Amino acid sequence: MSWFNIFKQSGILNMNRRNANVILRHNLRRFYPFVDDKLRTKKLLEEHGIPAPKLYFSIADNYDLKHIRQVEELKEFAVKPARGAAGRGILVLVDKENDKWKTAAGALLSMEDIIYHVENILSGLYSLGGVDDSAFLEYCIRTHNAFSRITYHGVPDIRVIVYRGIPLMSMLRLPTKKSGGKANLHQGAIGVGVDMVEGVTLGGVYRDRFIDTHPDTNAVVSGLQIPFWRHILEVAVKTFDVFKLGYFGVDFVIDASLGPLILELNARPGLSIQLANRNGIMPRLKLADKLLGDKKIMGPEQRMEVFHTISKKFD
Amino acid sequence: MNRTVFLLAVLLVMAAVNLTTVKLRYGDSTTHLKPNEQLWRVNLVMNLTGQGKAAKVRFTLPKDTERQFLYNEHFDDQGLNFYIRERSLTKNRIGFWRAELLESTKLVQYTFSCRLNKKSYAIPEGEKLPKDALKKYPPEFAVWLDSSRYIQADDKLIKAELKKIIGRKKEAAVVVRNIYDFIQGKVSYRSEKGSKDALKTLEKLTADCGGQARLFVALCRAAKIPSRIVGGLVIKKGVKNITHVWAESHIGGQWIPFDVVNKYYAFIPDNYLEFYRGDYSLFKHTGLSKFEYFFIINKTKVPPVDNPWSLYVLPVHFHNIIMVLLLLPVGTLVVSFFRNVIGISTLGTFSPVLLALAFREISLEMGLLSVTVIVLLGWLVRKILDGLKILLIPKLSVIITMVVILMLALMLIGFHFGTKSMLYISLFPIVIMSWIIERFTIIQIEDGVFTALRTMVGTTLVTVVAYYVMGISILQSYLFSFPEGLLIIMAVLLLLGRYTGMRFMELFRFKDLIFKRGKRS
Numbered sequence: 001m002s003w004f005n006i007f008k009q010s011g012i013l014n015m016n017r018r019n020a021n022v023i024l025r026h027n028l029r030r031f032y033p034f035v036d037d038k039l040r041t042k043k044l045l046e047e048h049g050i051p052a053p054k055l056y057f058s059i060a061d062n063y064d065l066k067h068i069r070q071v072e073e074l075k076e077f078a079v080k081p082a083r084g085a086a087g088r089g090i091l092v093l094v095d096k097e098n099d100k101w102k103t104a105a106g107a108l109l110s111m112e113d114i115i116y117h118v119e120n121i122l123s124g125l126y127s128l129g130g131v132d133d134s135a136f137l138e139y140c141i142r143t144h145n146a147f148s149r150i151t152y153h154g155v156p157d158i159r160v161i162v163y164r165g166i167p168l169m170s171m172l173r174l175p176t177k178k179s180g181g182k183a184n185l186h187q188g189a190i191g192v193g194v195d196m197v198e199g200v201t202l203g204g205v206y207r208d209r210f211i212d213t214h215p216d217t218n219a220v221v222s223g224l225q226i227p228f229w230r231h232i233l234e235v236a237v238k239t240f241d242v243f244k245l246g247y248f249g250v251d252f253v254i255d256a257s258l259g260p261l262i263l264e265l266n267a268r269p270g271l272s273i274q275l276a277n278r279n280g281i282m283p284r285l286k287l288a289d290k291l292l293g294d295k296k297i298m299g300p301e302q303r304m305e306v307f308h309t310i311s312k313k314f315d
Numbered sequence: 316m317n318r319t320v321f322l323l324a325v326l327l328v329m330a331a332v333n334l335t336t337v338k339l340r341y342g343d344s345t346t347h348l349k350p351n352e353q354l355w356r357v358n359l360v361m362n363l364t365g366q367g368k369a370a371k372v373r374f375t376l377p378k379d380t381e382r383q384f385l386y387n388e389h390f391d392d393q394g395l396n397f398y399i400r401e402r403s404l405t406k407n408r409i410g411f412w413r414a415e416l417l418e419s420t421k422l423v424q425y426t427f428s429c430r431l432n433k434k435s436y437a438i439p440e441g442e443k444l445p446k447d448a449l450k451k452y453p454p455e456f457a458v459w460l461d462s463s464r465y466i467q468a469d470d471k472l473i474k475a476e477l478k479k480i481i482g483r484k485k486e487a488a489v490v491v492r493n494i495y496d497f498i499q500g501k502v503s504y505r506s507e508k509g510s511k512d513a514l515k516t517l518e519k520l521t522a523d524c525g526g527q528a529r530l531f532v533a534l535c536r537a538a539k540i541p542s543r544i545v546g547g548l549v550i551k552k553g554v555k556n557i558t559h560v561w562a563e564s565h566i567g568g569q570w571i572p573f574d575v576v577n578k579y580y581a582f583i584p585d586n587y588l589e590f591y592r593g594d595y596s597l598f599k600h601t602g603l604s605k606f607e608y609f610f611i612i613n614k615t616k617v618p619p620v621d622n623p624w625s626l627y628v629l630p631v632h633f634h635n636i637i638m639v640l641l642l643l644p645v646g647t648l649v650v651s652f653f654r655n656v657i658g659i660s661t662l663g664t665f666s667p668v669l670l671a672l673a674f675r676e677i678s679l680e681m682g683l684l685s686v687t688v689i690v691l692l693g694w695l696v697r698k699i700l701d702g703l704k705i706l707l708i709p710k711l712s713v714i715i716t717m718v719v720i721l722m723l724a725l726m727l728i729g730f731h732f733g734t735k736s737m738l739y740i741s742l743f744p745i746v747i748m749s750w751i752i753e754r755f756t757i758i759q760i761e762d763g764v765f766t767a768l769r770t771m772v773g774t775t776l777v778t779v780v781a782y783y784v785m786g787i788s789i790l791q792s793y794l795f796s797f798p799e800g801l802l803i804i805m806a807v808l809l810l811l812g813r814y815t816g817m818r819f820m821e822l823f824r825f826k827d828l829i830f831k832r833g834k835r836s
Contacts, residue, residue, distance in 0.1 A: 010829045016655055017815040088761050116704040123707035125757070178763070187762055210827045275828050 011280025013271060022285070026164065026246020027267050034243055035265040039082045039136055045262055048242050050235060052262045053253070058082070058136040059118055068115060068137075076140040079114065081121040081133050087184035089126030091117055092140060092154070104154045104181030141261070144254040146227045150174060152216040154181030158194070158226060158252040160233070161269055161281065164292055165240035165303045166310065167233055168284045170194040171276040172201055172226065177216045183251075190214065191276030192221045196311040199229025205275040228260045233307070235260065237300050249273075284314060320813045324806035331802040338797070354386075355550050355612060357588070359425040362607040363600070365417025370602035374425070375546070375591035376408045382432040383589060387627055387796055390634060391424040394676050394739055404455060407591045416738070417602065426792070431550065433585040439567035442487040448539035452565075458593075459541035459565065465512035465594055466529050466544075468536035476517060477537045487540055487566050491573070494534045498575045502527055510560075524576045528562045529594070531575055541565040545572065546597055547589040548610060556609040558590075558597050626795055634795075639672055641794045642785040644804045646671060649781040651811050658818030659773040662754045667774055669744040671781035676739035679782055683775060685740055686748075689721050690771070693752035694759070701756075714749045 013022070034040050045052045056077060057067055071077055079091040091114070093101040100108040109117075118135045120126070127133040141155045150156075154175030161169045171191045175181045178188030185191050190211065193202040201224040204211045213220055226232070236250050239262070249269030252260050274280050291306050292298065298306075363372060376399065379385055390397055395412040402409060412423055445451040448460050462468040480497045481490050503521050510525025513533035522530070528544055535542035542564040549559050561574035572583045590597055600606050626637055646668030653659045661667055674682035696717045700710050722745070726738050751774070759767035784790075794800050822829070 010825070012817070012821075012825050012828060014815070014817045014821050014825075015658070016818060020813060020815050088757070112704070119704075119706055125707050186766075205827075208824050208827070275825065278828060280828065 011282040012274055013281045013285065015271060018268075018271060022163075022247045023268060027248070028244070031244050032267055035245065035248065035267045037082050038080060038084075038264055039134065041262075041265055044242055045239075048238075050238065050242070050262060051258065051260070053078075053141060053255075054139040056137040056139070058134055059122070060134040062119065062122065065115060065118060068111075068118065071137060072111070077137050078140050079117060079121075079135060079137055081126045081135055083127040083131070083133050084121075085127065087182050087187060089117075089121055090182065092181060094140065104175075106153070141253045141263075142256040144227060144256050146224070146254070147174075150214050150217060150219040150221055150224065152176055152214065154179070154183065155253055157183045157263055158232060158254070159191075159266075159269065159273060160236045160250045160252065161247075161273060162236050162240055162250060163247050163285055163288050165237060165298065165300075166288050166292075166307045167196065167236045168288060168310065169273050169277055169281050170196060171273045172221075172224070174204075174214060174221070176206070176214070185270060185272045190221070191272055192224075193273075193277035193279075194226060196233075196307075196314070199226040199232070200224065201226070203276075203278060205272060208272065208275060210275070210278065227254060232260050234300075234304070235262065237303055237307070239265065240303075241300065279314070284310060287313065317813055320809050324809045327802045327806040327809070331797075331799040331806075334799040334802075335797050354428055354430050355588075355614065356426065356428050357548075357550070358611040358613075360609055360611065361412075361423045361425075361598075362420060362605070363412075363417065363423060363603055364420045364605035365414065366602060366604045367416065367418040368602050369413070369415055370417035370600070371411065371413045372423070372598065372600040372603070372606070373409055373411050374598055375595065376410045376425070377427070377429065377547075377588060377590050378406075378408045380589060382434045382583065384430045386428040386430070387792075388427040389425070389627075389792060389795065391426075392635070393421040393423050395421060395423060404458060405591070405593045407593065407595070420605075429550075429588060431585050431588060433583060435582040436569070436571045438488040438491065438571060438581055440486070440488050442567045443485050444487055444490060444539050448541070452541060456541050456565070459543050460536055460539065462533075462536070463594060465510075466533045466536065467512065467514045468533045470514055470533075472514060472517060473533050473537050477534050480534070481538065490538050491535065491540065491564055491566065492580075494531060494538070495573055495575060495580055497534075498527055498531055499578065502530065502575075504576055524574075525560050527575045528560045531562045531573060532594075535562075535564050543592050544594045545589055546591045546595065547587055550586045550588050550612055552612055552614065554609055554611050556607075559587075561587075563592070626798060638791060638795065641798060641801070642672065642791070643668060644801055644808075645785050645790065645794075646781045648804050648808060648811075649784050650777060651808055653773075653777045653780070655811055655814055656816075656818060658820030659777060660770055661774040661777050662751045662758075662770055663747065663774075666744075666747050666751055667777040667781050669747050670774075670778045671785055673743045674778070674782050675786070679779065681740075683779075685722075685725055685743070686775075688725070689718055689743075689748055690752055690755060692721055693718055693749070694756055697752055697756045711749055711753060714752055715745060718745050718748050718752070 034044055039055075039058055042052055042055055056071065059065060059067065075096045076094050078093070081089040084090065092104040093109070093114075094104055095102040097108065100110050101114065102108055121133055121135040124132050143151055143155050147156050151174055156172055156174045159171050159173055160167050171193055173183040173185065174190045174192065175183050176188055176190060180187070183189045185205075188207065190204050190206040192204040194200070195202060201222050204221040206215055212222065232252050235252070239250055243265060245265075245267055247269075249266040251263040251266065253263050254260050287310050288306070291309060359374070361372060361374070363370065377383065377385055392412060395414045395417075397410065397412050399408060399410050401407070410425070449457060452460070460468075462470070467473055477494075481493050484490055484493065501520055502516060504527070505521045505523060507523045507526070510529065511519065511522045512526070513529040516522040516526035516530040532542040532544055542562060544560050545563050546558060546560045561572060561576070561579070563570045563572050565571075571581050573580060598606070598608060629637060647665060650661070650665060650667055653661075670682070670686060677685070693714055697710075697714060700713060705713065722740050722743060725740055729738065729740070755767055755771060758770055
């Protein structure tokens with residue numbers, strides 16, 4: 001059946017296969033809490049000396065809400081749910097005018113609005129399965145100059161897929177007007193494939209369709225060198241030893257003054273990265289399995305060598 | 316891993332098939348079929364058209380006798396209130412369907428399987444007619460000896476006729492034979508609209524089965540032999556709405572059947588199904604503008620499964636709840652298929668199943684309309700509440716209260732203007748509705764109106780499909796008879812759980828990747 005072969009040859013990892021053959025097989029349930037709870041992720045990253053945005057403080061219950069007054073003097077910060085799903089419930093405040101803060105999308109919020117948002121986070125409005133959650137406030141990233149040519153509002157981030165400790169695919173995620181400053185593809189951000197060897201951007205994808213230019217700025221999205229690329233790859237390889245998940249996505253942001261920081265990890269990374277790279281990930285997964293064999297433990301340096309073998313073949 | 320799942324699925328299917336086979340071949344002793352015995356499936360369909368007021372229909376349900384055995388009774392009461400009462404004197408089992416308000420047309424159904432045997436009776440000789448019958452028989456026999464409205468046993472003409480027929484004979488067996496021969500010889504059959512009473516039959520000497528049986532009973536009673544009318548159905552494959560009556564007389568301690576019309580003397584054939592005893596009518600109804608009924612009779616496809624552990628032994632008013640339970644896994648199968656093979660996301664994983672179950676009571680169209688109205692109005696309220704900055708749980712509770720108010724309003728509006736079936740909207744899963752509203756709002760805020768509406772359409776689609784799949788009547792009756800069919804559903808679910816192919820919707824999502832792969836600009 002030639003019709004069927006087209007899909008087979010395309011090498012696409014689909015949702016069912018990702019869930020059944022990749023995630024269920026390689027991600028052990030007991031390691032999930034370390035990535036699902038961003039506060040635990042932060043703590044673990046700190047213990048291993050991997051840089052992440054500075055945590056100001058966390059709010060576990062309504063009593064802790066009184067701490068929020070501490071930020072009255074702060075101009076910019078981000079409010080996040082610890083267990084938010086799919087980028088929901090994130091509030092990024094980038095400026096302060098009189099008594100009100102300005103969000104990345106341009107809206108003005110008072111202290112009461114922010115407190116209400118935190119209360120909603122605490123009661124589990126944005127969490128996986130609607131369970132009670134905690135909120136935290138952290139350092140607000142300033143976009144690195146390298147991206148200013150093609151960004152609209154918000155902070156772009158770099159998603160790297162790590163399979164059995166080897167970075168296999170990567171994309172730059174750019175917020176759009178539609179996504180409201182957020183870098184999640186299903187909320188309307190665009191994804192741009194990244195060459196794994198050089199760290200240079202390729203073509204992009206917006207709402208599941210191929211694009212070459214940013215819909216808001218009309219800037220060409222390809223040919224951009226991502227700064228600190230080698231460093232990003234090395235950190236991605238290292239996170240595998242910390243979090244022990246067989247298949248996950250690491251989200252990096254590049255701060256203008258602090259350099260690459262890990263924003264969060266995702267144990268169920270989306271599939272659109274394949275669209276952004278205009279290639280299915282299946283051949284890479286298969287080659288990685290072939291090169292790694294059944295070997296359970298392999299040092300970061302050895303895995304870096306495997307990475308080079310794979311990326312030379314595909315990029 | 317794949318093989319293990321497959322093996323497990325095969326094992327489940329085998330277990331289901333085995334359980335079914337065991338039930339069929341080695342069922343309870345009462346259900347074990349002999350090779351040449353026939354089993355019938357009878358489906359009574361009653362078409363009730365209400366007048367917008369209280370309505371009631373009664374029908375005498377058949378019951379087990381020494382020669383007829385019933386299995387797998389199934390009631391589809393269409394939301395009408397159904398209950399069964401047993402009459403203390405006649406032991407007739409009467410089913411009542413009532414509605415406080417019936418306006419539309421309802422198709423109420425009663426289905427059962429039955430095994431019928433023929434039986435011939437020996438009339439004991441030497442049994443004399445009693446001088447004082449009331450002394451000889453227990454008090455409850457009085458009703459089978461007395462004169463009644465259509466069976467005028469103590470009328471002069473009847474008594475005189477009896478004298479002519481039997482003369483001075485005193486032996487019960489001979490008397491009954493003479494009465495039987497008299498009616499058979501003198502009264503000719505004619506189909507009529509409404510049966511004659513005993514006296515009129517004697518006068519005209521033409522009657523249908525009802526008139527002839529009444530005359531037989533009247534003459535027997537006049538001779539002090541306890542006798543009664545028996546009503547039933549002559550079973551024949553096909554559709555019919557003509558019922559039949561015959562007579563029974565108590566001689567020598569047992570009830571013996573006599574059918575003058577079809578010439579069965581002390582004999583009942585294997586196509587006679589008994590419904591009731593006494594001079595009653597099979598149906599009675601009030602508050603209806605139209606009442607139609609017919610029996611659909613077939614050789615059964617569903618074999619008898621009556622045993623102490625069959626679902627049929629549970630009280631009938633629980634059957635509806637059991638049916639809902641049985642259909643729930645069927646609904647989840649539909650949802651799983653749409654999720655993992657088609658790739659349609661819904662508001663809440665299993666909410667389509669619960670909605671579809673609620674739609675079974677009100678119609679599909681009204682259900683969809685109400686859900687749309689409730690979700691959109693609820694969404695508006697939710698928007699307003701957001702501006703007031705209410706905490707999540709109290710906010711959800713306010714939405715639940717709002718949904719309740721909306722439903723009450725819809726019930727009242729439906730009552731005054733539209734259809735009264737709207738009253739069944741109260742069966743809507745209210746809490747689920749409030750979650751649907753909440754999810755809808757969050758998706759709308761976070762992912763945009765388009766995504767929210769698309770998810771709503773997806774929910775509707777899955778609900779409609781689940782509604783129709785769960786409505787398949789063969790599926791319902793088989794699952795009720797063989798609940799082990801749930802194991803097969805489980806097997807299919809397991810296999811679905813190992814389906815790692817493309818979801819249908821992903822073909823669109825990855826369209827560019829499939830056809831323009833690797834092209835770089």
